Amino acid sequence: MDWKPIVAVVAILVILGGVYYIYSGREKGPESVRIGVVLPLSTASFASAGQECYRGMQMAVEEINANGGVLGKPIELVVKDDKGDPNTAITVATDLITNEQVPIIVGFYSSTVTYATMNAIKQYEPIVFVMGASSVKVESLVGNERWFFHMHPWDYHRQGTVIDYFLHYINPTPQKIFVAYEDGVYGSTSYSYFVNMSREVGAPWDIKGEPFKSGSSDFSAIILKAKDYDPDVFYIVGYPADYPVFFRNAKENDFNPKLIFIVAPEFPEYPKDIGDYVAGVDVWSPYLDIPQAKDFVAKFQSQYGRLPEYWAPFCYTAIKMVAQGIENAGSLDREALISGLESVQMDSPLGPVSFKQTGNTLHQVVDKLYVVQWQGGTVVILYPDEFKTGELIYPVPTWAESGG
Amino acid sequence: MNVDLLVQAVANGILLAGFYALVTLGLNLLFGVLEITNFAHGDLIMMGAYATLWLNRLAGVDPIASIPIVFLVLFGVGLAVYLLFFKPILKAPAHNQIALTFGLSVFLQSLALIAWGSDLRTLDIPYVSKTVSIGPVTLGYGRLIAFSIAAAFTLGFFAFLKWSKLGYAVRAVSQDPEAASLLGVNVNRIYALVSGLAAALGGVAGVLVAINLYIHPYVGVELTLKAFSIVILGGMGSYVGMLVASLVLGISESLVGAFFPQGSGLAPGVAFAIIVLVLAVKPEGLFRR
């Protein structure tokens, strides 16, 4: 019997397996502090946020290493792309925990992916610092775990800010609000929060909600419905792709609510002309008058030629916090690291940051948001009061008035 | 029921239909002559959109002015696609063609992702958001422009088919390639021409996408599906069917969006509903070619 073909096939398999094993993580230097990173870097829908976050991380790593690193060693990011897919995220997270054995994983963007991953890896109780995930589903799953650290505000923080602003800072208080929300997790959960919290605080307004598919080419239908409803505020919960289309359709159909309000109105390709007078809620603004923020923005701008989106300072701050946590701990030992992180307190582009307990989360960083408005091609910060740089224009000029 | 709303919705739907017709034209043409169902059609449109973007950003070319350039560039792309991919599979079984064009689609999307990243881009064109009011109806310039350009190219294409010598040859080949070649028509060249033309028309649709929508590697995916629904409803290869089906799709999308509860989310689903219904009831479509 001739064994050659069998030997050949087995040999190929062994070689492939070996190559893979060799490549799969032996690039580490023994003299570095390795931090695991899981981000969506390649799926079109999430990649721009993931990439922006990664840019922030890289900036932080450069600065830290230029100043001697952590515990005397340079930081090295072990980066894994999760493709925005829960399965992949679970697999690479397992890799980082059991194979690469990093002391902490930083990253995670979408609520869906975060939920699935946390569910799968909680058996290992790894230290994770989640950058994204606003859905409370994640909070109820792992919020009060000692190993879970969270940067991004939860949906109730965001909607809480929005409602607070509508109630107390818009004069007269809106009586009718039309909410257009994207029909994914993000939009749907935001909408239910908005409705429920409005009810809880006894807000005086009526709400009409309508889902849309993010990325659609035309929102005239929803604009027409909104126009029919004649709301005071037209509130859109969507992605950057959607807003320019909404604005254009609103103009075309001569839809003039007293205010258009969106989530995250500061992104690189914001349509400044047609998007003037639009207000929104954001977790950060490059226009904030915080020294670290200004420095960060200047540095980012010189490196990338544009203003950063909030993911950059988020992840930049996260790495800095982790570095300080490690310094506090004096080692990479798990228990020490958790305590080290808990005692982190520093200034950052986000303002002063530390891990606080809010709601059902033990270790939460950001819990307040800003309300801003585009005025004359630049952003004016309206809320909270200590960061205010201008006044809300309400009601905004109609399309005809603003020189349509 | 709000009549003004109805009229506006129908008006929007008609303008949308014009755009959809142009989107579908290339797909229909390719199928009519080469009998290839091109799953990558929307991605050719996407390339047209990117071409428009870069011409505008790097050379300051106004999108409408860039149409002839984009037309030529995409014509070239279409020729290349024919030589590299379509020609070898002209006689291959259907599923090979499907897999191939599907692979091409994935390839083009990934190429765009690697080359230009996943950032979403928009063209900031002042005149696009101007509007004109006719009675109870407000029409956006961007949409009107899209409709006019689409109509111009569609009619121009029909004229080409009907009255030019080359168009005559194309029609001959689509009816019966063997007979045509016996008559002295270089079938291979016609196929190449048609592939180029189909891509070029897609490119023009891409210009419209860049003007009215946004530019992104995946922007073509939904357009491919909508084109399919139009082609299936109208009957593959039939141009009259294509026009009728475009109207059906455009107007029903607009109406569903305006009047159904949660319609704005359901509107994109109209295309799928059409496909599923037509295939279940009358697979040849309304106007069999």
Added chain:
Amino acid sequence: MAVAEAWLEKRAPVIWIVGLAVALLPAFLGPYPARLGINALKFIVLAISFDILARAGQMSVGHAAFYGIGAYAIAMLSVHEGVPVEFGPLVGGLSAAAVAVGLGFLTLRIKGAYFSIGTLAFAEALKVIFLYARKYTFGAQGIGIEPLFGGNVLLSYAYILGLMVASAATVRLLEVTGVNYALAAIREDEDAAAMLGIDTTKYKVLAFVISAFLAGAVGGFDAGYTTYVYPYEVFSVAISVAAMIMPIFGGLYTLSGPIMGAVSVYLAEEILRKWIPQGYTIVYGLVLMVSILYLPRGLRGLLLEKVFPALRGSEKGS
């Protein structure tokens, strides 16, 4: 190639044993390799599922539809009725198969490109339906369910391995009972097959149902494995694309083709992702196109027609 196939046939038992050993290996190398193995096994079943339908001449570009139905079936039953997550593959498979029965009859007259477009539209339509049937599916919020076997990786591994073996056995069964021949005849020329007396309806629907069952079973497994079911995820084009590329690359209408295709494409993806973080999917497109143009019988064909004789030729001189 016939020589190669004959040679392999004779040694089938050895190959099966070696194959199983190789398949089991990752489970013992640690949780991360085990997860990789699980993913590879999932893709194998999905690839086999696609291939079975392809044998009937129907190329499904929307295979995610059945996968998604399977995932949602167990998710909804688990959350609303308390059915244990471990029943996922069974529940998922049966639900998908049930839908396929209806769909199979509906699509009898539809062939070629129309069928493919139809499957694509079907998958997209399901996405919209499950998104808006909030009462049962919780719409976009998705459904979070208990982890399979409480998150135990080894048990999950064994489960999916079993599923893979079952699907391979199914294919062998089709071949042994002659169903495969009927399908091949239909694939070549449906009208001729009908004239030969083959009940094309029965076989087409059968292929559809079996294919759907397997895809739904994978979906049902995955629901418990990833613990979260969500319309944009489970009905995604990515799944349909994977289901398509793997068997085509490996070699359609065979058993080893989908297996080889699934493993090689998945491994290639894992490796490539390190080197080309964004847009490595370009490889999928290239693999698919290259396979169609230059590898008509896939990787399997390449190995059997070119590599095998080359390895043997030196000894026996074919």
